Amino acid sequence: MSEGSNPAILEVDNLARHFPVRGFLNRQVGSLRALDNVSFAVEPGEILGIVGESGCGKSTLGKTLMGIHEPSEGEVRMMGERIASPGQKRAARIRARLQYVYQDPGASLDPRWTLRRSLHEPLIIHTDWPREKREEKVREIVKAVGLPVEHLDLYPHEISGGQQRRVGLARILVLGPELVIFDEPTSGLDVSVQATVLRLFRDLKSEFDLTYLFISHDLAVVQSICDRVIVMYLGRIVEIGRTAEVFASPRHPYTQALLSAAPRIGGPRVTENFSLQGEPPDPSNVPSGCRFRTRCPHALPDCAEVDPKLEYEDSHGVACLHWRELKA
Amino acid sequence: MNSLLDIQALSLGFRTEKGIAKVLDRIDLSVRPGEIVGLVGESGCGKSTLARAILGTLPEGQTEINSGHIRLDGVDMLRGNKEAEHLRGRVVTFVPQDPFASFNPLFRIGTQIQDLMRFKAPRDGSGRFGRSRKADEASAIAMLDAVQLPQPKAILNKYPHQLSGGQRQRVMIAMALLPQPRMIIADEPTTALDVTVQAQILGLLRRLAVERGVSVLFTTHDLGAAWEICDRIVVMYAGQTAEIAPREQFFADPRHPYTRMLLESLPSPGRDPVGIPGGVPSPLKAPDGCRFHPRCPRATEICHESRPALMTGADGHAIACHHPWLAKAEAAHV
Numbered sequence: 051m052s053e054g055s056n057p058a059i060l061e062v063d064n065l066a067r068h069f070p071v072r073g074f075l076n077r078q079v080g081s082l083r084a085l086d087n088v089s090f091a092v093e094p095g096e097i098l099g100i101v102g103e104s105g106c107g108k109s110t111l112g113k114t115l116m117g118i119h120e121p122s123e124g125e126v127r128m129m130g131e132r133i134a135s136p137g138q139k140r141a142a143r144i145r146a147r148l149q150y151v152y153q154d155p156g157a158s159l160d161p162r163w164t165l166r167r168s169l170h171e172p173l174i175i176h177t178d179w180p181r182e183k184r185e186e187k188v189r190e191i192v193k194a195v196g197l198p199v200e201h202l203d204l205y206p207h208e209i210s211g212g213q214q215r216r217v218g219l220a221r222i223l224v225l226g227p228e229l230v231i232f233d234e235p236t237s238g239l240d241v242s243v244q245a246t247v248l249r250l251f252r253d254l255k256s257e258f259d260l261t262y263l264f265i266s267h268d269l270a271v272v273q274s275i276c277d278r279v280i281v282m283y284l285g286r287i288v289e290i291g292r293t294a295e296v297f298a299s300p301r302h303p304y305t306q307a308l309l310s311a312a313p314r315i316g317g318p319r320v321t322e323n324f325s326l327q328g329e330p331p332d333p334s335n336v337p338s339g340c341r342f343r344t345r346c347p348h349a350l351p352d353c354a355e356v357d358p359k360l361e362y363e364d365s366h367g368v369a370c371l372h373w374r375e376l377k378a
Numbered sequence: 379m380n381s382l383l384d385i386q387a388l389s390l391g392f393r394t395e396k397g398i399a400k401v402l403d404r405i406d407l408s409v410r411p412g413e414i415v416g417l418v419g420e421s422g423c424g425k426s427t428l429a430r431a432i433l434g435t436l437p438e439g440q441t442e443i444n445s446g447h448i449r450l451d452g453v454d455m456l457r458g459n460k461e462a463e464h465l466r467g468r469v470v471t472f473v474p475q476d477p478f479a480s481f482n483p484l485f486r487i488g489t490q491i492q493d494l495m496r497f498k499a500p501r502d503g504s505g506r507f508g509r510s511r512k513a514d515e516a517s518a519i520a521m522l523d524a525v526q527l528p529q530p531k532a533i534l535n536k537y538p539h540q541l542s543g544g545q546r547q548r549v550m551i552a553m554a555l556l557p558q559p560r561m562i563i564a565d566e567p568t569t570a571l572d573v574t575v576q577a578q579i580l581g582l583l584r585r586l587a588v589e590r591g592v593s594v595l596f597t598t599h600d601l602g603a604a605w606e607i608c609d610r611i612v613v614m615y616a617g618q619t620a621e622i623a624p625r626e627q628f629f630a631d632p633r634h635p636y637t638r639m640l641l642e643s644l645p646s647p648g649r650d651p652v653g654i655p656g657g658v659p660s661p662l663k664a665p666d667g668c669r670f671h672p673r674c675p676r677a678t679e680i681c682h683e684s685r686p687a688l689m690t691g692a693d694g695h696a697i698a699c700h701h702p703w704l705a706k707a708e709a710a711h712v
Binding site for chain 2: 103104210212240241242243244245246248249267269270271273274275294297307308310311312313314315316319320321322324326327328329
């Protein structure tokens with residue numbers, strides 16, 4: 051990562067996560083390299099998008115950062131402090147500063163608890179505040195996510211799905227996290243709902259000074275909300291850069307294919323000249339050299355031998371041996 | 379007009395414990411031969427119910443048909459008689475949203491395709507036992523080839539769980555095409571797929587439809603996918619038809635307030651998506667008049683009282699609204 055002027059809130063260094071593949075008698079017969087050699091840094095206050103097809107390791111990345119998975123190699127630093135490395139146990143203090151939002155945050159509410167109890171719970175665990183102080187904080191957050199305070203005495207089934215989502219977000223925000231990881235927060239939503247949800251995310255970000263890591267497969271959403279974007283393919287970062295730049299002039303052939311696949315209303319039909327064939331290979335048996343070469347329209351013999359490193363130019367990184375020639 | 383599918387003033391509801399859910403309210407729709415029609419709407423707008431009504435696979439005991447008819451190739455599909463039974467799976471076939479749920483996990487793909495051919499596919503060489511197995515297999519392989527599946531012979535010997543999502547959807551399309559139908563109903567066929575696979579599947583569906591002259595009724599909530607594949611787009615809201623327009627006109631000049639807000643909700647760079655306040659009304663207590671009026675910024679008294687009729691203009695652009703956006707110039711001011 052290029053050395054920026056402001057310190058990174060989160061630094062990821064050579065992170066890898068491998069899952070064992072077990073065969074007969076539970077013997078390990080191979081390993082699924084869900085995440086391999088991933089390095090990047092998150093700057094404070096930005097929205098960093100992570101895109102890629104299913105199985106590219108973007109959720110594994112989110113969960114490894116969060117501490118749900120333990121890294122197999124490499125380390126994660128938050129404000130310079132190491133928070134994840136092989137064999138390290140995470141302190142509760144760090145867990146409060148880093149929060150993870152699942153696809154439907156409302157589903158994390160206990161149906162037998164009032165919303166008040168659900169919202170107090172994280173504060174009881176992480177702080178020793180008296181009841182009044184907790185209540186004050188809960189009320190403040192509930193107002194911020196746009197819910198009436200009277201709702202605190204209701205149970206999850208008494209409010210609508212959209213309101214449950216807001217309560218789920220409030221539950222994450224009461225601890226005052228610095229970095230929030232969203233995992234596919236808009237998939238399965240109708241566009242009209244999606245627009246309101248995105249606006250809520252943006253409002254909360256400016257109100258609470260948050261930094262977002264936004265994992266999504268929806269390119270249009272990422273383009274509209276993210277400052278920078280990481281494109282992943284089979285456990286590797288293939289491209290990283292400013293969103294506007296990556297979308298306007300993608301350098302990696304995979305990014306180019308991914309962007310050309312998204313239908314553009316008003317544009318020509320992409321299906322008529324879409325070139326990429328097939329689907330990503332099995333991550334337990336990745337191709338040698340560049341992992342994209344089996345589907346790459348520009349693959350050359352040396353792509354099978356050399357594993358391309360992430361190369362930066364103008365803080366726009368790409369992992370392709372031949373991107374300069376392709377650009378020309 | 380010689381349309382293949384003709385739906386007129388179709389209203390139907392489901393009996394539930396809490397009363398009758400009026401899911402479709404006077405739907406008008408026609409599909410011409412060889413045309414790809416997109417049925418667009420948010421979840422709960424009744425598009426899947428409409429698709430199932432056309433196939434005649436609504437739950438019998440709970441469905442209450444109030445008015446209207448569905449004619450496919452001149453045959454009434456609503457009153458489940460023998461003729462409708464004969465069309466289903468032959469003249470009209472179905473591509474589901476989740477292909478995994480539609481395969482039997484215990485049988486090989488080849489077996490399932492053969493079963494389909496035995497019952498639904500037309501037989502050319504009719505001996506005493508119909509076509510031989512070999513000929514069946516040959517045509518199955520030819521069809522898998524047509525949907526661009528590599529090594530079709532190997533696919534026939536695989537179980538459904540051994541295929542990827544994109545491959546399963548291709549097999550589904552192949553199976554839908556085998557009986558040589560005149561119409562395919564594709565219910566959100568690409569929702570579960572990645573964009574690169576979606577582009578492949580949409581391209582395939584469109585090419586096959588054009589080559590074989592098959593009509594496609596394509597339900598989706600993804601306006602981008604609708605733009606990609608359709609000739610004509612039908613927008614539904616809460617069981618009512620809101621707008622019907624040819625593809626270019628639909629996206630360039632939407633006239634129904636709902637359509638307009640839907641298009642403005644799409645995320646795009648340099649503009650905040652707007653969203654539509656409120657939620658889709660429950661079909662159990664649907665609002666009177668135009669069902670969009672509680673969320674509509676242009677609603678007036680008349681919208682509460684009477685339901686706007688679907689009016690077709692000279693350009694084939696039909697709108698059901700009392701206060702449509704008329705010209706593009708007006709939009710620039712507001």
